[in-house]
Amino acid sequence: MKAAAAARKVRGEEGGPAGRGPDEDSGPVSVVLPADLRERVQAEARRRGLKLSPAIRALLSERVQELDDAEQLSRAEEWQRAQVWSVWERMKAGDHDEASRQEIDSIFDEALRGARRPRAR
Numbered sequence: 001m002k003a004a005a006a007a008r009k010v011r012g013e014e015g016g017p018a019g020r021g022p023d024e025d026s027g028p029v030s031v032v033l034p035a036d037l038r039e040r041v042q043a044e045a046r047r048r049g050l051k052l053s054p055a056i057r058a059l060l061s062e063r064v065q066e067l068d069d070a071e072q073l074s075r076a077e078e079w080q081r082a083q084v085w086s087v088w089e090r091m092k093a094g095d096h097d098e099a100s101r102q103e104i105d106s107i108f109d110e111a112l113r114g115a116r117r118p119r120a121r
Contacts, residue, residue, distance in 0.1 A: 033041065045055030090096055 041055060041059065042052060044059065045052050048055055048058065050058065087096075
């Protein structure tokens with residue numbers, strides 16, 4: 001899904017021309033690709049029905065998005081670890097409440113009763 005959206009943006013079908021935003025440097029970038037990499041990118045361009053430059057922009061955009069997503073995931077995992085350690089430290093210090101099986105069942109029973117009621121429109 002993201003790849004198709006990136007390709008549409010690169011072809012100029014979504015928003016303004018790629019790399020031509022008001023706060024972006026809109027000048028061309030020249031990069032020499034080794035022959036084997038160029039062949040791989042050209043093959044991907046053919047698979048996507050793009051010319052070489054739009055394919056390079058799409059691949060670059062997708063990779064940068066992957067890096068951003070990985071960073072966001074890393075931050076989320078870090079937060080989760082901090083939460084687990086916090087709970088673990090509280091448990092070691094004896095600061096934890098335990099719920100009985102009866103309390104848990106009661107909470108779920110009440111929630112299920114609420115879910116079965118006809119909803120007012």
